[in-house]
Amino acid sequence: MAKRATFDIRQQTGFTTVAMICFFLLYLPIVTLVAYAFNDNDSVAIWKGFSLRWFYSAWNNTQVIDASIRSFQIAIAAALIATVAATMAALATTRTKPYKGLTFKYAFINQPLMVPEIVTAVALLVFFSRIKIWTGYSGLGYLIAAHTAFCIPFAYLPIRARLENMDLSLETAAADLYATGWKTFRYVTLPLLWPGILAGLMLAFVVSLDDVVITEFVKSGGQDTLPTYMLGQLRRIVTPEINAISTVFLLLSVAIVTIFFIISRKRT
Amino acid sequence: MPDKPDRNAIEVIGVSKIFGTGEARVAALDNVSVPIRENEFFTLLGPSGCGKTTLLRLIAGFDFPTDGQILLYGNDIAPLPPFKRPVNTVFQNYALFPHMTVAENIGFGLQMLGKPKAEIEARVSQMLKLVKMEALAKRRTSQISGGQQQRVALARALAPQPKVLLLDEPLSALDYKLRKEMQIELKRLQNETGITFIFVTHDQEEALTMSDRIAVMSAGKILQVGTPWDIYDKPAERFVADFIGETNFLTAKIDNVANGKAKATLKSGKTIPATVAEGFTPKGEATIVVRPEHAKAVKGPGELSGTVENIVYFGTDTHILVRLDDGDLFTVRQQNSRSASCGFEEGERIGVSISDDAAQVLKD
Numbered sequence: 191m192a193k194r195a196t197f198d199i200r201q202q203t204g205f206t207t208v209a210m211i212c213f214f215l216l217y218l219p220i221v222t223l224v225a226y227a228f229n230d231n232d233s234v235a236i237w238k239g240f241s242l243r244w245f246y247s248a249w250n251n252t253q254v255i256d257a258s259i260r261s262f263q264i265a266i267a268a269a270l271i272a273t274v275a276a277t278m279a280a281l282a283t284t285r286t287k288p289y290k291g292l293t294f295k296y297a298f299i300n301q302p303l304m305v306p307e308i309v310t311a312v313a314l315l316v317f318f319s320r321i322k323i324w325t326g327y328s329g330l331g332y333l334i335a336a337h338t339a340f341c342i343p344f345a346y347l348p349i350r351a352r353l354e355n356m357d358l359s360l361e362t363a364a365a366d367l368y369a370t371g372w373k374t375f376r377y378v379t380l381p382l383l384w385p386g387i388l389a390g391l392m393l394a395f396v397v398s399l400d401d402v403v404i405t406e407f408v409k410s411g412g413q414d415t416l417p418t419y420m421l422g423q424l425r426r427i428v429t430p431e432i433n434a435i436s437t438v439f440l441l442l443s444v445a446i447v448t449i450f451f452i453i454s455r456k457r458t
Numbered sequence: 459m460p461d462k463p464d465r466n467a468i469e470v471i472g473v474s475k476i477f478g479t480g481e482a483r484v485a486a487l488d489n490v491s492v493p494i495r496e497n498e499f500f501t502l503l504g505p506s507g508c509g510k511t512t513l514l515r516l517i518a519g520f521d522f523p524t525d526g527q528i529l530l531y532g533n534d535i536a537p538l539p540p541f542k543r544p545v546n547t548v549f550q551n552y553a554l555f556p557h558m559t560v561a562e563n564i565g566f567g568l569q570m571l572g573k574p575k576a577e578i579e580a581r582v583s584q585m586l587k588l589v590k591m592e593a594l595a596k597r598r599t600s601q602i603s604g605g606q607q608q609r610v611a612l613a614r615a616l617a618p619q620p621k622v623l624l625l626d627e628p629l630s631a632l633d634y635k636l637r638k639e640m641q642i643e644l645k646r647l648q649n650e651t652g653i654t655f656i657f658v659t660h661d662q663e664e665a666l667t668m669s670d671r672i673a674v675m676s677a678g679k680i681l682q683v684g685t686p687w688d689i690y691d692k693p694a695e696r697f698v699a700d701f702i703g704e705t706n707f708l709t710a711k712i713d714n715v716a717n718g719k720a721k722a723t724l725k726s727g728k729t730i731p732a733t734v735a736e737g738f739t740p741k742g743e744a745t746i747v748v749r750p751e752h753a754k755a756v757k758g759p760g761e762l763s764g765t766v767e768n769i770v771y772f773g774t775d776t777h778i779l780v781r782l783d784d785g786d787l788f789t790v791r792q793q794n795s796r797s798a799s800c801g802f803e804e805g806e807r808i809g810v811s812i813s814d815d816a817a818q819v820l821k822d
């Protein structure tokens with residue numbers, strides 16, 4: 191047998207055990223949650239038998255359906271706007287000669303990742319309540335704006351990474367072959383950037399769908415998203431309906447991530 | 459040598475390019491002027507960092523000169539963006555678009571020019587044939603070999619029929635054999651298309667074998683422009699003589715300068731005829747250059763004499779290193795024959811005979 195050329199972490203003693211424990215700790219709660227969604231009992235804790243009744247119950251609960259629709263509306267709008275903004279920001283920060291203040295700009299764009307979410311939430315609550323009084327508008331716009339703001343850095347990071355790894359001579363070659371700035375972007379930069387944009391969009395979408403803190407503070411009455419609705423439910427009687435909703439939520443997330451993954455794999 | 463028409467495709471006039479300021483200031487090009495004729499294979503030759511790529515980038519429009527003019531058939535193109543110049547580039551790393559097929563890559567320029575589909579298709583298949591890549595038209599560029607990528611890059615740059623084709627060390631990534639093949643291929647393409655080629659290399663052999671004319675560059679300046687023959691046999695400066703081929707430098711007293719000819723008196727006291735670098739009138743002592751193959755080792759007395767220090771066998775020829783009586787080293791190159799050795803031994807005292815037309819007086 192040939193000599194082992196590189197260090198292989200899997201050869202380390204105990205590696206498999208540690209890995210198994212980690213996976214176990216990560217996934218056991220989720221497996222339990224999904225299992226108890228099928229529990230034929232009013233209590234989440236005591237198993238009585240297999241049933242789909244909590245899925246029916248959730249489906250017929252108009253509050254759940256409303257909150258779900260609202261969650262998706264906000265996530266789709268926020269992810270789209272954030273991705274467009276992030277793409278422009280990534281182009282502006284990579285397709286330029288380095289200058290003083292560029293590092294500051296990175297920090298500025300990534301600020302929502304660093305400021306504690308609760309601070310942003312309180313700030314937005316105060317800020318938006320003023321605007322609500324002045325304008326009288328109290329629609330979903332506030333939630334979409336807030337979600338867009340904290341989604342931008344999540345969309346920005348994969349897009350910028352992709353741009354930085356792209357061979358600049360490709361864009362030079364396009365310009366040499368009579369492509370104007372816009373055509374170079376349209377026919378060379380954008381197609382090559384696409385997997386990064388998809389990854390950014392997906393991340394932004396999932397992050398928005400998942401948000402509790404900022405949403406809880408910014409939402410007006412009757413603007414519950416699925417996570418804030420569930421949080422509200424937990425304060426009352428907890429039934430396996432929560433498990434059923436979570437299970438569907440989980441399946442949807444997995445499905446979305448898989449679809450994006452397949453699309454971006456095909457592209458490259 | 460075919461006669462080239464006297465029209466200039468490109469005229470570089472007094473071009474300078476300065477990068478950075480203060481301490482970091484670099485004059486990548488320092489007041490460079492050179493005309494490049496229509497249909498010629500013109501080579502920029504020089505060591506790393508001498509400004510070859512910079513000059514090419516200025517002609518392509520990827521960068522703009524700090525000073526000076528670049529004329530394309532008489533029109534100043536220096537301020538135009540690259541996509542408005544009928545000039546195409548073959549990049550050193552090929553820069554093929556990875557998300558397109560071979561055919562799509564080749565058609566890209568024409569597509570950007572807004573040519574009708576039928577015309578693009580016809581031209582692409584013509585180009586595929588020219589570079590012998592018909593069979594791989596539908597392949598992704600990541601699924602073909604380095605030599606094939608090179609051909610696609612050439613076809614892509616030639617497809618829009620540019621007035622001038624710029625090639626920045628296009629063969630440097632290829633192995634020796636493929637490189638020789640592509641050198642012949644490039645010459646063929648240039649003959650068939652009749653497009654002016656500006657070719658960058660730091661390989662002197664490549665420059666000598668391929669070019670109609672060569673510009674030798676050093677530290678942002680063009681030192682000499684001429685045919686390969688001019689550059690090799692009539693170098694103007696020490697740098698040019700040294701950079702191209704193997705050389706012996708000798709110091710001599712020069713007199714009787716007339717009509718580009720002179721008499722050179724060597725340190726040994728013997729006098730040999732010499733040619734003089736263009737536009738130069740030497741006075742007193744000067745450096746002369748003698749190529750190793752223009753001198754012979756002889757048993758009797760020659761123009762120079764010394765002791766054989768080393769004999770190196772090269773297959774086709776043998777190099778005899780002679781320590782001259784004044785202490786300098788002189789290399790003689792001699793053709794080999796199958797039956798006999800070179801006829802000399804290390805430590806032997808010999809004469810060096812210099813051919814009548816061997817010596818050239820340098821500017822410095």
Ligand SMILES: Nc1ncnc2c1ncn2[C@@H]1O[C@H](COP(=O)(O)OP(=O)(O)OP(=O)(O)O)[C@@H](O)[C@H]1O
Nearest residue numbers: 477478484486505506507508509510511512513660
């Ligand atoms: N963008 C730039 N900024 C600063 N200096 C530069 C820049 N581009 C080139 N230079 C400098 O200009 C000089 C000429 O560079 P250039 O790339 O033209 O050399 P070259 O002859 O092509 O060399 P090589 O054979 O290594 O490719 C070098 O000293 C280089 O460091």
Ligand SMILES: [Mg+2]
Nearest residue numbers: 510511512626
């Ligand atoms: Mg270069």
